[in-house]
């Protein structure tokens with residue numbers, strides 16, 4: 001979508017290791033008006049899907065999830081990266097490899113907050129190799145919840161995560177798909 005592409009071109013910085021830095025508006029300092037547009041775009045696309053929960057992973061997904069949930073009128077639930085003890089088997093857990101930090105995180109979600117009656121919209125700031133989203137899909141599978149859509153602010157289309165999810169039949173909306181990036185130029189996928 002044009003508003004996200006324009007903002008990336010204006011304020012995004014390409015860093016070594018295929019990292020797009022967008023911390024002036026998306027995941028450190030937050031431009032709430034822009035995040036509101038993200039929430040509205042996800043709502044417009046998924047409003048007829050019967051969404052009951054917005055699911056993300058801490059930390060950068062939470063702001064987007066909250067703005068989105070404001071439109072849907074549903075709760076947000078986020079997978080936690082901090083170590084929680086799985087007392088009495090009361091947690092869903094999944095192992096997620098972090099693209100930005102290069103480590104494995106065990107993410108957890110309380111069984112109280114996701115179940116077989118839920119229709120879930122997964123959202124996150126970035127989609128790269130798809131590890132974070134696949135961890136959330138794994139948690140939904142454990143819960144017996146139905147994933148009705150996936151909303152991503154920025155997909156890096158030169159990594160496999162997004163195309164893999166599309167091939168598996170998920171309804172994925174990425175507001176901007178970066179197909180190429182270097183110090184001097186950023187190229188977006190046409191249909192995004």
Ligand code: 5GP
Pocket residue numbers: 018019020021022027060097098099100124125126127128129130131132133156161
């Ligand atoms: P994936 O799990 O799809 O490989 O990577 C997605 C996660 O890694 C996101 O939750 C995001 O926090 C982080 N990430 C991946 N690529 C980038 C990037 O280029 N820039 C930033 N800021 N975060 C990224």
